[in-house]
Amino acid sequence: MKIYNIALIGFGGVNRALAELIATKNPLWERDLGFSLNIVAVSDLYLGSVISPNGLDAKTLVEANFEKGGFGGLSGGSAEADNETIIKTAPADIIVEATYTNPADGQPAVSHCRWALNSGKHVVTTNKGPVAIAAQELKALAEANGVHFEYEGSVMSGTPVIRMAEKTLAGAEVKGFEGILNGTSNFVLGRMENGLDFASAVAEAQALGYAEADPTADVEGLDVRLKVVILANELLGANLKPEDVSCHGISKLSPSDIQAAAKANGRWKLIGSAVRNADGTISCSVAPKQLPLGHPLAGVNGATNAVSLNTELLGSVTVTGPGAGRIETAYALLSDIVAIHNAPSPNFAKEAA
Numbered sequence: 001m002k003i004y005n006i007a008l009i010g011f012g013g014v015n016r017a018l019a020e021l022i023a024t025k026n027p028l029w030e031r032d033l034g035f036s037l038n039i040v041a042v043s044d045l046y047l048g049s050v051i052s053p054n055g056l057d058a059k060t061l062v063e064a065n066f067e068k069g070g071f072g073g074l075s076g077g078s079a080e081a082d083n084e085t086i087i088k089t090a091p092a093d094i095i096v097e098a099t100y101t102n103p104a105d106g107q108p109a110v111s112h113c114r115w116a117l118n119s120g121k122h123v124v125t126t127n128k129g130p131v132a133i134a135a136q137e138l139k140a141l142a143e144a145n146g147v148h149f150e151y152e153g154s155v156m157s158g159t160p161v162i163r164m165a166e167k168t169l170a171g172a173e174v175k176g177f178e179g180i181l182n183g184t185s186n187f188v189l190g191r192m193e194n195g196l197d198f199a200s201a202v203a204e205a206q207a208l209g210y211a212e213a214d215p216t217a218d219v220e221g222l223d224v225r226l227k228v229v230i231l232a233n234e235l236l237g238a239n240l241k242p243e244d245v246s247c248h249g250i251s252k253l254s255p256s257d258i259q260a261a262a263k264a265n266g267r268w269k270l271i272g273s274a275v276r277n278a279d280g281t282i283s284c285s286v287a288p289k290q291l292p293l294g295h296p297l298a299g300v301n302g303a304t305n306a307v308s309l310n311t312e313l314l315g316s317v318t319v320t321g322p323g324a325g326r327i328e329t330a331y332a333l334l335s336d337i338v339a340i341h342n343a344p345s346p347n348f349a350k351e352a353a
């Protein structure tokens with residue numbers, strides 16, 4: 001039975017949820033998946049960093065109420081988040097990157113991924129920044145070092161879209177996609193349909209924990225734009241940067257726009273889309289669109305996400321599910337580790353060739 005040693009970079013909602021799962025589900029994973037996970041290091045801006053070659057107790061990590069710099073009090077600990085040392089020297093097979101998403105240049109997460117891959121360690125991440133901005137470089141680095149760079153959770157949290165399109169639908173020829181890729185804006189649009197104005201709907205989303213104190217990235221489409229870049233580059237072979245995608249959010253939609261759509265048997269949704277044109281170019285956008293009620297995305301309500309993949313051989317295939325959530329996103333990390341575990345070894349590929 002395989003034990004993967006993992007190092008957690010960032011110990012906020014997602015990586016803490018992964019530790020919670022490890023604390024309770026390792027026996028199940030041993031039985032069903034053929035491996036278990038052992039946390040050998042953690043680094044977090046607030047808590048500091050710690051390396052423990054034999055493994056840290058996941059339950060203690062989750063339940064101890066560490067103060068700022070609290071990892072400094074542990075054996076092998078420091079009050080500082082020394083990411084570079086942790087990533088390069090911790091005896092980890094896999095680096096789990098779940099720090100904050102920087103939409104401008106992906107840093108410092110891009111560096112975290114580079115350090116890990118150059119050290120011969122696999123990377124799994126839910127962070128959109130390095131994937132939207134540096135996926136090509138990081139995938140090449142992974143290949144050169146014989147390791148994996150996996151990022152299923154960067155688009156729809158634990159709801160599978162990248163691996164579904166690439167593995168399950170291999171050969172179906174994805175020609176384009178359109179998706180509801182931000183739960184906050186979808187929730188806000190739903191509440192506006194129920195009669196709230198934009199500001200009140202955003203305030204409600206904030207009160208329920210769906211929207212950040214600054215909701216700009218969600219309601220102005222900036223979060224969706226990163227996801228469109230990730231999907232278009234991954235599924236359509238594009239080479240887009242975020243600034244290549246035109247981006248309009250939902251803040252300019254008025255209650256009368258919403259009512260007019262309802263009268264016309266339609267509904268506004270914030271749609272991120274990309275399509276490969278006949279000449280091979282890729283057209284993509286983020287914009288509110290009025291969908292007819294029969295459209296596969298029109299019935300996706302609340303904070304749920306969905307993507308319709310337009311394929312040559314199957315037509316439209318829609319996957320829908322949570323697009324956020326601590327445990328849901330930690331599941332994406334597990335699914336990445338399952339993919340690493342199940343990948344044929346390079347030696348096997350050579351023997352088969």
Ligand SMILES: NC(=O)c1ccc[n+]([C@@H]2O[C@H](COP(=O)([O-])OP(=O)(O)OC[C@H]3O[C@@H](n4cnc5c(N)ncnc54)[C@H](OP(=O)(O)O)[C@@H]3O)[C@@H](O)[C@H]2O)c1
Pocket residue numbers: 009010011012013014015043044045046047081083098099100101108126127128153154156157323324325326329
């Ligand atoms: N939560 C979701 O539903 C979800 C879904 C999909 C994708 N994601 C992505 O997954 C990543 C993690 O999300 P999350 O919800 O866990 O975020 P979070 O709760 O804000 O946690 C991020 C943690 O990383 C720490 N951190 C920030 N910069 C760091 C650095 N340079 N070195 C070490 N630690 C650092 C933060 O410390 P401080 O608090 O001190 O800054 C925080 O503890 C983000 O990129 C997010 O966009 C999240």
